[in-house]
Amino acid sequence: MEYCSNCSHPVDYQAVEGDHRLRYVCNQCQTIHYQNPRIIVGCVPVWEGKVLLCRRGIEPQLGFWNLPGGFYEIGESLETGAMREAMEEAGLSMSIGKLIGMYSVLHAAQVHIHYEGILDHSKFHLTPESTEIQFFDESEIPWNELAFQSNTLSLKHYFECRKSDIWTTKRTEYYVNFEKED
Ligand SMILES: [Zn+2]
Numbered sequence: 061m062e063y064c065s066n067c068s069h070p071v072d073y074q075a076v077e078g079d080h081r082l083r084y085v086c087n088q089c090q091t092i093h094y095q096n097p098r099i100i101v102g103c104v105p106v107w108e109g110k111v112l113l114c115r116r117g118i119e120p121q122l123g124f125w126n127l128p129g130g131f132y133e134i135g136e137s138l139e140t141g142a143m144r145e146a147m148e149e150a151g152l153s154m155s156i157g158k159l160i161g162m163y164s165v166l167h168a169a170q171v172h173i174h175y176e177g178i179l180d181h182s183k184f185h186l187t188p189e190s191t192e193i194q195f196f197d198e199s200e201i202p203w204n205e206l207a208f209q210s211n212t213l214s215l216k217h218y219f220e221c222r223k224s225d226i227w228t229t230k231r232t233e234y235y236v237n238f239e240k241e242d
Contacts, residue, residue, distance in 0.1 A: 066091045097169045101141040102129020103177030104160055104218050105152055110197050111215065112179070114150050114190035116207055124207035127174060127214065128152065128190070142175050150193055151185035154178055160221075161214040172210040176218065 064071050064086035071084045076092055084093040104127055105112040113125040130145040132138065139156040146152040157176030165172055184193050196202070198219045206212050 061093060061095070064089060064091060065093070095169075097164075097171050099132040099138075100129055100165075100170050100172045101132045101138050101145065101175075102127045102172070103142045103146055103154070103156065103175045104214055105146060105150075105154060105177040105179050106157075107179040107182045107195060110195040111201070111218070112150070112152070112184065112193060112195050113202075113206075115192035115194075117188050117191035121207035125202050125205050125211070126207040127211050128177075129172070129174070132173075138173055139175065142173075142177065146177055149187055149189045151183065151187070152177070153180040153183070155180070158221075160218050161210065163210045163213065165208075165210065172208070174210065174214040 061071055061084045063069065067086060067089040069086050069088035071086050071093060073082050074085050076083045076085060084095070085091070086093070112128075114128055116122055116124055116126050128146040128149045129142065130149070132141045133144075136144065142156060143154060146154060154177040157178045160174045160176055161172070162174075163172040182195070186193060201215060203212065206215070
């Protein structure tokens with residue numbers, strides 16, 4: 061951040077009384093510009109035992125396979141956000157099932173949250189964000205071509221849960237810190 065979004069004056073990165081870390085401060089209008097992680101909400105779309113992945117048509121990770129998801133918006137629930145993103149990115153119609161994973165993505169200052177997406181049908185359509193869409197069973201997942209580590213973690217966890225009784229008897233969310241994407 062270089063300029064104050066309130067008054068356009070250059071900001072300083074400085075200590076703030078009573079705070080534990082440096083902040084961007086506008087010393088003209090006295091606004092303290094707090095910066096916090098952004099929430100990415102998405103889902104593992106499921107149809108007849110297979111999961112749907114989208115090949116990214118945009119950066120970052122252009123060309124890699126991804127779970128549908130995106131920035132959580134003000135005024136919606138996490139579940140509504142996951143459904144909206146799946147519709148926007150791939151034309152998917154679904155209801156939301158279990159919470160699969162929550163990830164503190166430290167290097168990107170993001171939180172990733174993934175739900176199970178129970179598809180209403182197998183129809184989808186391509187978009188600029190998703191240039192190829194395909195259903196995969198576990199043995200077909202392109203593990204080396206997944207866009208983000210949270211995708212890998214949620215897909216592995218989803219298949220593990222589905223095979224065991226963990227899915228129905230234990231909390232399925234979990235927290236992982238990772239310092240960089242592969
Ligand atoms: Zn200002």
